Each structure stands twice: as structure tokens, then as C-alpha cells.
Amino acid sequence: MSDLLYVGKNIPRTIEVDKVTGRAIYINDLKRPGMLYGKILYSKYAHAKIKSIDTSKAEKLPGVRAVLSGYTIPDVRVGFLKDQTVLKKGVVRQFRDEVAAVAAISEEIAEEALDLIDVEYEERPAVFDPAEAMKEGAVLIHEVDARGKPITSNIIPLPWKFKAGDIEQGRKDSAYVVKDNLATTWVNQCCMGTSGCVAEFDMNNNLTLYNQTNVPFLDKQRITEYLAAIGLKGKNVRVVNVTVGGSFGTKLDTDIYEFISIQLALKTRKPVKILFSREEEFRALPPRQPARFTIEQGCDKDGRLTFRKCEALLDNGAYTSWGVTTPSVMMMPMSSLYRVPNVSFEATCVYTNNIYCQAMRGYGNPQATFAVEVSMDRLAEKTGIDPAELRLINSNKSGDLTPMRLKITSCGLEECINSVKKSLDWDNKKSKNRKRGLGMASLIHVAGGARVYLSDGHGIMIKVDQNGHVDVLESGTDQGQGSPTVISQIIAESLGFRPEDISLTFGDTGLCLWDAGTHASRHTFMAGNAAIRACESAKRQILQIAVEKMPRLIKNNVKREQKKNPNFLEPELDYDMISDPEKLDIKNRMVFPKAAPDHKYFRFEVSDILRSGLHVGIGESKVVVAEAFYDPPTEMLDREMKGNLSLTYAFGTTGVEVEVDEETGKVTIVNLFAAHDVGKAINPTLVKGQIYGAAYIGAGYALTEEMLVENGRVMNPNFRDYKMLTAKDVIPVEPIIIETDERDGPFGAKGIGEPGLVPTAPAIANAIYDAIGVRINDLPITPEKIITALKEKKKQD
Amino acid sequence: MKNVSVTFTLNGDLVTAEVPATWTLLKTLREYFELTGTKEGCGVGECGACTVIIDGNAVSSCIYPILEVEGTSVTTIEGVADKNGALHPLQKAFLENNGVQCGFCTSGMIMSAKALLDHNPKPTKDQIRTSIAGNFCRCTGYVQIVDSIEKAVEMIKEKK
Numbered sequence: 001m002s003d004l005l006y007v008g009k010n011i012p013r014t015i016e017v018d019k020v021t022g023r024a025i026y027i028n029d030l031k032r033p034g035m036l037y038g039k040i041l042y043s044k045y046a047h048a049k050i051k052s053i054d055t056s057k058a059e060k061l062p063g064v065r066a067v068l069s070g071y072t073i074p075d076v077r078v079g080f081l082k083d084q085t086v087l088k089k090g091v092v093r094q095f096r097d098e099v100a101a102v103a104a105i106s107e108e109i110a111e112e113a114l115d116l117i118d119v120e121y122e123e124r125p126a127v128f129d130p131a132e133a134m135k136e137g138a139v140l141i142h143e144v145d146a147r148g149k150p151i152t153s154n155i156i157p158l159p160w161k162f163k164a165g166d167i168e169q170g171r172k173d174s175a176y177v178v179k180d181n182l183a184t185t186w187v188n189q190c191c192m193g194t195s196g197c198v199a200e201f202d203m204n205n206n207l208t209l210y211n212q213t214n215v216p217f218l219d220k221q222r223i224t225e226y227l228a229a230i231g232l233k234g235k236n237v238r239v240v241n242v243t244v245g246g247s248f249g250t251k252l253d254t255d256i257y258e259f260i261s262i263q264l265a266l267k268t269r270k271p272v273k274i275l276f277s278r279e280e281e282f283r284a285l286p287p288r289q290p291a292r293f294t295i296e297q298g299c300d301k302d303g304r305l306t307f308r309k310c311e312a313l314l315d316n317g318a319y320t321s322w323g324v325t326t327p328s329v330m331m332m333p334m335s336s337l338y339r340v341p342n343v344s345f346e347a348t349c350v351y352t353n354n355i356y357c358q359a360m361r362g363y364g365n366p367q368a369t370f371a372v373e374v375s376m377d378r379l380a381e382k383t384g385i386d387p388a389e390l391r392l393i394n395s396n397k398s399g400d401l402t403p404m405r406l407k408i409t410s411c412g413l414e415e416c417i418n419s420v421k422k423s424l425d426w427d428n429k430k431s432k433n434r435k436r437g438l439g440m441a442s443l444i445h446v447a448g449g450a451r452v453y454l455s456d457g458h459g460i461m462i463k464v465d466q467n468g469h470v471d472v473l474e475s476g477t478d479q480g481q482g483s484p485t486v487i488s489q490i491i492a493e494s495l496g497f498r499p500e501d502i503s504l505t506f507g508d509t510g511l512c513l514w515d516a517g518t519h520a521s522r523h524t525f526m527a528g529n530a531a532i533r534a535c536e537s538a539k540r541q542i543l544q545i546a547v548e549k550m551p552r553l554i555k556n557n558v559k560r561e562q563k564k565n566p567n568f569l570e571p572e573l574d575y576d577m578i579s580d581p582e583k584l585d586i587k588n589r590m591v592f593p594k595a596a597p598d599h600k601y602f603r604f605e606v607s608d609i610l611r612s613g614l615h616v617g618i619g620e621s622k623v624v625v626a627e628a629f630y631d632p633p634t635e636m637l638d639r640e641m642k643g644n645l646s647l648t649y650a651f652g653t654t655g656v657e658v659e660v661d662e663e664t665g666k667v668t669i670v671n672l673f674a675a676h677d678v679g680k681a682i683n684p685t686l687v688k689g690q691i692y693g694a695a696y697i698g699a700g701y702a703l704t705e706e707m708l709v710e711n712g713r714v715m716n717p718n719f720r721d722y723k724m725l726t727a728k729d730v731i732p733v734e735p736i737i738i739e740t741d742e743r744d745g746p747f748g749a750k751g752i753g754e755p756g757l758v759p760t761a762p763a764i765a766n767a768i769y770d771a772i773g774v775r776i777n778d779l780p781i782t783p784e785k786i787i788t789a790l791k792e793k794k795k796q797d
Numbered sequence: 798m799k800n801v802s803v804t805f806t807l808n809g810d811l812v813t814a815e816v817p818a819t820w821t822l823l824k825t826l827r828e829y830f831e832l833t834g835t836k837e838g839c840g841v842g843e844c845g846a847c848t849v850i851i852d853g854n855a856v857s858s859c860i861y862p863i864l865e866v867e868g869t870s871v872t873t874i875e876g877v878a879d880k881n882g883a884l885h886p887l888q889k890a891f892l893e894n895n896g897v898q899c900g901f902c903t904s905g906m907i908m909s910a911k912a913l914l915d916h917n918p919k920p921t922k923d924q925i926r927t928s929i930a931g932n933f934c935r936c937t938g939y940v941q942i943v944d945s946i947e948k949a950v951e952m953i954k955e956k957k
């Protein structure tokens with residue numbers, strides 16, 4: 001593999017030059033002819049009956065083109081559990097409930113029109129605590145389900161129960177047991193580009209949705225179903241992504257604003273843009289799912305894990321998006337991070353009048369790993385075994401079949417733990433220094449696709465024109481991770497071209513093949529594998545043309561020489577060398593025989609070959625086009641929530657050194673080493689970029705970030721009060737790249753989009769404990785919580 | 798609403814905007830001049846996505862009243878590469894060192910960094926971090942942005 005020209009190299013992101021020159025078009029920048037601006041009116045109450053809506057004044061405002069409410073559009077249910085309508089009718093169940101919407105010729109007029117809509121409410125009692133909401137007699141958030149059947153409890157009937165082995169046996173086998181309560185809260189994805197889309201119908205009622213989704217094809221599917229339900233059956237939906245200003249999971253569902261823009265566009269016959277303000281982004285976009293855990297873990301006297309039992313309580317909010325499915329991912333670390341024979345995990349999701357949740361980088365993994373890894377540290381303390389050692393004793397290994405039936409292929413976990421240990425000088429520094437502390441945490445995550453739908457496939461199409469330019473129709477999306485560069489490296493390498501020969505179109509459902517979505521850290525793995533297969537086919541086609549046309553090109557060259565020099569004798573040439581595509585190869589755009597790569601007569605620029613294949617009379621012309629659809633041999637989770645849903649898994653360990661100021665409670669991260677088994681780094685600089693970015697969001701998750709939700713209302717919907725880390729909060733992340741050369745990965749690569757975030761918070765939490773001897777078990781670990789906990793401790797001492 | 802007329806230098810050209818007096822510089826740039834490279838991430842002066850340079854200083858254009866722009870010289874991301882399209886060292890460095898991911902913060906980042914380098918061609922790491930402290934980036938964790946700016950400093954030095 002050492003003769004790779006592009007894979008493994010730090011190829012710059014030149015392909016994205018539009019982003020550094022202000023030319024890239026984001027949804028904010030997109031303007032369609034005649035476009036109107038849509039705005040949404042939200043509920044004034046967390047729970048209320050809508051007594052009446054009067055839109056007449058708003059309709060009369062000059063410049064307003066449409067005003068819609070739940071009473072004027074079809075009553076069609078949408079969402080993961082179909083538990084809401086696009087605009088609400090009868091009842092509102094949270095502050096972000098969409099009550100009415102306006103389209104107008106300017107944003108200002110649309111805003112003004114919202115103020116003119118009169119809604120009369122009758123407030124209802126509300127419930128905001130999931131533990132309260134699950135009690136008998138609690139206020140019911142929904143009275144009927146999607147099928148109209150009465151609902152008698154706020155507990156959502158979802159099967160989040162996982163059992164493997166025998167917990168009671170595990171308990172008996174334990175020499176030590178720890179039990180803890182931990183909690184994580186709402187955090188916002190904070191994409192710098194806010195949410196939005198432009199919906200546009202043609203005169204045949206086919207829809208184009210300019211969007212920034214992660215899942216163009218699922219988006220298309222959901223919208224197609226919605227259109228059918230409102231009487232537009234059989235109409236085409238084309239989802240086209242513009243440049244995406246960050247995602248971090250926000251664009252996994254089809255959000256309500258997308259349906260609203262569609263309704264407004266349908267009503268006005270004009271393109272309609274909805275673009276969220278930052279405040280809306282905080283109030284009306286589903287954030288990360290919070291969770292409360294009770295986790296119990298045991299080990300024998302040698303430190304070998306005996307059992308792990310965890311119960312989770314999830315505040316679902318008023319409706320259901322992907323947040324409620326995070327337990328399916330929580331099961332992965334719960335069952336499979338470290339070797340543990342007996343596992344039980346159960347999650348209860350409960351409706352409340354709070355905001356509902358969605359996906360965010362890592363899905364449920366950061367929440368669950370926080371619980372598992374803090375518990376591991378507690379267990380280490382109880383046994384007296386060094387926490388790093390305890391993790392090594394229980395480390396996953398290549399060839400393992402975990403209780404969830406995950407098949408561990410390559411596994412760099414031990415190497416990750418050891419390299420972090422070494423970098424931190426763990427053995428010398430651990431627990432030695434007052435106010436300074438060390439902590440670590442590891443992770444397991446899907447890294448070879450994630451079969452959450454029946455198809456986990458990814459399609460790719462490649463065409464090579466007669467000048468040797470390669471156009472790629474790539475079904476995934478790029479939200480900033482650098483796929484245009486990475487995928488062009490893989491294609492250049494596989495096809496024998498250069499990255500600059502390649503243009504890519506992403507995520508356009510009108511052009512590209514199916515893809516399950518750019519989520520679950522699956523894109524490089526899936527698109528890479530699909531690309532390699534498509535390139536094999538394209539290359540074979542080019543070499544077939546070469547076999548057919550090369551002899552003539554050679555003859556022409558000889559003739560040309562003879563013209564220049566009449567004494568030139570045709571050399572004796574071994575045409576057998578070029579008689580079969582198998583005997584030829586392409587590198588750096590040159591086609592040549594493998595037997596003699598530098599052959600004077602048998603070496604051609606690829607465009608010479610391609611042109612000679614195209615410009616040749618009727619019936620003989622050839623174009624080069626190839627497609628591949630890669631769907632890995634993985635399993636859906638079965639009824640017991642078991643199955644090998646990914647072809648390979650990512651492992652990693654974050655080790656942190658912190659300093660805590662006991663007066664102010666301020667935590668400074670002195671060192672942060674993030675070791676990740678990435679299989680193979682296709683582009684090391686870009687891999688590091690994923691790790692830096694993820695670790696930094698993880699540090700915010702640990703220390704500062706928190707959506708303050710009081711009685712259902714988001715109290716800090718702006719960057720002043722929602723504390724993201726800035727460039728001045730230096731998080732000295734040092735990525736350590738471990739390459740395990742995954743046999744099923746493209747050039748050995750595994751996914752790395754999410755892993756960097758996952759173990760960051762528990763590593764920091766464990767380091768803080770090592771520094772000050774108190775544990776804060778609910779995120780974020782703010783200075784106030786530290787000071788309070790230290791005071792408590794002093795009292796007790 | 799009555800429009801006002803504001804004359805200023807925009808990326809080297811003398812221009813006049815006829816816009817409502819209530820407009821901000823950001824809105825004028827994006828809607829009147831169709832220079833959409835300058836982004837709005839918050840609209841209230843808290844994120845730096847809208848940063849432009851006015852008379853040598855980095856400012857948030859989303860809270861900068863258009864009336865105050867009269868007679869000034871404004872540079873936006875569209876005016877950073879030279880007229881022939883050759884990239885500024887900062888732009889090159891951001892591409893080469895992964896200083897850009899989704900790119901939404903990038904215009905503002907580059908403008909803040911450019912304002913720094915124009916004044917101070919040899920900034921320390923700390924000065925670099927301070928210059929972009931008001932520019933939020935959710936993708937990069939800032940490390941490779943700081944790297945990019947440091948590399949640009951070197952490129953500028955070598956050119957001289």
C-alpha cells in the first residue's frame with residue numbers, strides 16, 4: 001500500500017475554494033425568482049387548548065401572500081410516531097408548537113403579519129418532569145395515538161429493553177459492585193448556519209426542495225408520503241442540498257418547518273423560503289436528548305466485569321423525533337464497551353410538555369458512555385485497581401462477539417488506552433497532584449455503516465468524459481466534514497486519476513442513487529466502498545478501450561516519427577503486453593502496460609485513449625460510465641435488540657489532565673489526548689479536524705453547555721447565555737491516530753465523524769474527580785456545581 | 798419607508814447604496830450589493846459570522862447601522878483575493894490546514910484574522926486567539942483555524 005499517491009496524504013481542501021472566497025451558496029444565500037419569505041407563529045403556552053385563531057388582520061396586510069393555520073391545511077400527521085400535525089389544531093403541547101404560518105414578500109412583512117394573528121388559548125395544566133409525567137393520574141400529553149386509539153399513559157410504548165446473560169449470576173460472581181445516578185441535559189447543536197429550506201412547485205405540482213438535509217432520500221420519501229396524504233399522490237419530490245452550514249445531527253429528521261414551507265409554496269404557487277433566526281434555532285429545533293441513568297456494575301476480585309445493569313429515563317418532550325430512538329445507540333456502549341458478560345439495559349421514554357429532541361453527533365452514545373465510564377472509574381476506585389488497568393483488563397479485542405452480537409473485527413482499543421496513558425505520563429501523575437487530576441474514558445461506535453433501515457446502501461455514479469474529467473454523483477451529503485476532498489482522493493487513487501480531475505455533486509435526489517444518509521459516521525466508509533467498486537468498473541472500461549485503440553495510436557505515432565525522419569524503422573514491439581485490460585494499468589492519468597510502465601511507445605495520456613474511443617463512427621463510440629451500490633452485509637437489530645448492525649466498529653480513548661481552582665470552581669484542561677482507531681486515515685489532517693471539532697463539542701458538553709429549560713420554555717436562546725467554548729477557551733486537543741487497517745474499510749478506513757465527542761465528557765468528569773475528590777454526576781460540570789460540592793465535602797470531612 | 802443614500806468604498810470601488818435608514822451594513826451587503834459571502838449567524842453581534850473590515854478594523858456588520866458607513870472603506874470576504882482571483886495567504890492557508898469545515902464561520906474568521914495581520918504581521922498565538930475570540934466556529938474546535946492563521950503569517954513573511 002506504500003505506493004499510494006493520494007490516499008493517506010494531506011490533500012488540501014482546494015475543491016472547496018468557494019468557502020474561503022464567499023462564493024459558496026448556503027440556504028441563507030439562495031434566492032429563487034419570485035421567492036416569498038415564510039415565518040412561523042409559535043405557541044404562547046406549554047399546554048393549552050386553542051379556542052380560536054383569527055388570521056383576518058394578517059391576511060389584509062399589504063405584501064402578505066398567505067396565512068395558514070391548522071384549521072386551513074389538511075389534518076395530516078407527521079413525524080417518527082406520527083404524533084403531531086404540521087400546524088397545530090385544538091391543542092398546543094409545548095412552547096414550540098407551530099400554530100400558524102405566513103408567506104410574504106419580505107421577512108419584515110412576514111414578521112409583522114405574525115403579530116396580527118390573534119390566537120385565543122385556554123391554558124391547561126402541564127407536566128415537565130418525566131418522573132412526574134409517568135405517574136398515574138399525571139396530565140396526559142396526548143389523548144389518542146396515530147391510529148386514534150385512546151392513550152392512558154405518557155410512557156411511550158417503545159421496546160427499549162436489552163438483556164444478555166444473567167444479571168443475578170453476575171451479581172453473585174462479583175467481588176465489588178457500584179451503583180450510581182447520572183444525568184445529562186439538553187444541549188443545542190449550534191450549527192453556525194441556521195435551519196431553513198426553499199420549497200418550490202412547478203405547474204404540475206412536482207416539488208423541488210432546496211435543503212440542507214443529511215438524508216436527502218429519506219427526506220424525499222417522507223415528503224412524498226406527505227404530499228400523497230394531502231392529495232398530491234404520484235408527484236415527484238426532488239431534494240437538492242445547497243452548501244450546508246453544519247449539521248451535527250440536526251438534519252436527520254424532516255422538520256416541521258420543511259412541511260410548512262411546502263404548504264406555503266403550494267398555497268402561493270411561489271417559491272417560499274423559511275430561514276430560522278438564532279433564537280428560533282434554540283427554541284424550535286430539537287436538541288440533544290437528555291437522559292437520567294441509574295447504572296450498576298460489578299467485577300470479580302481480579303477486576304473482570306461481571307455484570308452491568310442500567311435503567312434510563314428519557315424526557316421525550318411533547319412529540320417524537322429521533323431523540324426517542326437514542327436508546328438503540330445507548331445499547332451499544334452499555335452492552336459492548338469493554339467485555340461484560342451479563343447486561344441489562346432498559347430505557348423509558350415519557351411524554352412531557354417540554355421541547356422534543358433529535359439527533360446530535362454521537363446520537364445516544366455520549367450520554368450512555370458518560371454513565372458507563374464514570375461507573376468504570378468508581379469501580380476502579382472500589383477495587384483499588386488503577387482505572388486505566390481496569391479498562392485494559394476488560395478491553396474489547398479483535399474477534400470478540402459482544403452480548404449485542406456485534407462482531408468486533410479490527411480493534412485498537414488497548415493501543416488507544418496505552419498511548420493515552422503514555423502521553424499523560426499516567427503512572428507518575430495519576431492522583432499525585434492536588435488540584436490537578438487525570439481521567440480517561442473510551443468508546444465504541446459504529447464505523448462501518450449502521451443498519452437502522454432495511455437498506456444501509458450507498459449509491460455512486462461516475463462518468464469519465466473524453467478529456468479525462470470525472471463527474472461523480474455522490475448520494476451522501478457534505479456538512480463540512482470534507483467529503484469532497486476525501487472521496488476525490490479515494491476515486492483518484494482507485495481510478496488512476498488526480499483529485500483535481502474530479503467534480504462531485506452531492507445529495508441531489510434528482511441525479512443521485514439511493515443513500516441511507518450521511519449519519520452514523522458512515523459516509524467515508526460507505527461512499528468510499530461504493531466509489532472503489534464503481535472505479536473498478538470505470539477503469540475496466542477505459543482499459544478495454546485502450547486494448548482496442550492503442551495499436552492504432554501506436555501506429556500513428558510511428559508514422560509521425562517516420563514523417564520527421566524517413567530513416568526511422570518501426571521498432572519491434574511486443575503487442576502482447578497491451579492485449580488484455582488485465583495487463584494494463586492507469587496511474588496519474590497515464591495508461592501503460594504493467595509489464596513495462598515506462599514503455600516509450602505503450603504509454604498514453606488517458607484522454608488520448610478516451611478520445612480515440614469516442615470519436616470513431618457509428619456503432620463503435622464508447623462512453624465511460626459506471627455505478628455501484630454498496631450495501632454491506634450487516635444485520636438489523638432483532639427483537640431482542642441484538643445484531644451486527646455495522647461492518648466494523650470504532651474504538652478510542654480520551655485522556656485528560658485538568659486543573660481545578662477550588663476557589664472559583666474553574667476547570668482548566670491542561671492536556672487532552674484523543675486516541676482513535678480510525679482504521680486508516682485517508683487524509684490525516686481532515687481526520688484530525690474531525691477529532692478536534694468533536695472533542696471541543698465534548699468539552700463544552702462536559703463543562704459549559706446547557707439549554708436552560710424552565711417550565712417548558714428555553715430561557716437562554718442566544719449565544720450570550722448559552723455558553724459555547726470560544727477560541728480563547730483553549731482546549732489543547734492532541735489527536736493520536738491509530739491505524740488498524742480495517743479489512744472491510746475503503747483502503748482500511750473506519751468512520752470517525754462522531755467518536756471524538758463520545759468519551760470527552762466522562763474523561764473530563766473523571767479527571768475532575770481525581771483533582772478534587774468530589775464527583776459531579778450531572779452535566780455540565782459548572783463552577784457553581786463544583787463549589788457547592790466542595791462545600792458539601794468540607795462539611796462532611 | 799424613505800431610502801437614504803450612503804456612499805463608501807466597497808472592496809476598492811466607490812459605491813452608493815440607496816437603502817432604508819434602518820438597514821444594517823450586513824443587510825445592505827447581502828441584499829443591495831448581493832455580496833452574500835458575509836454571513837448571518839445570530840444577527841445580534843454575538844457570533845462573528847458577519848465580520849467585515851471597516852477602515853482597518855474588524856466589526857460585526859449585523860449591528861452596524863448603514864448610515865455610519867458613509868465615507869468609510871469596507872472590505873468583505875469577496876475583496877480578500879486579488880482582482881485576478883489569486884487567493885490571499887489566509888485563504889490558501891485555511892484550505893491547506895483544514896481551517897474550514899462547513900465554512901459558515903469562515904468569511905468572518907478570515908476577516909478577523911486579516912484585520913489582525915494587516916496591523917500586526919507577527920502576532921503571537923495568544924494574539925491570534927484573541928483576534929478570533931468573537932468568531933464562533935462549531936466545526937473545527939479552532940485548533941486548525943489558529944494553525945491556518947499561523948501558516949498564513951509564514952507565507953506572508955516569505956513573500957516579502
Ligand code: FES
Nearest residue numbers: 838840844845859
Ligand atoms: S451575525 Fe453578526 S455577530 Fe452574529
Ligand code: FES
Nearest residue numbers: 899902934935936
Ligand atoms: S467551519 Fe463550520 S462553523 Fe466554522
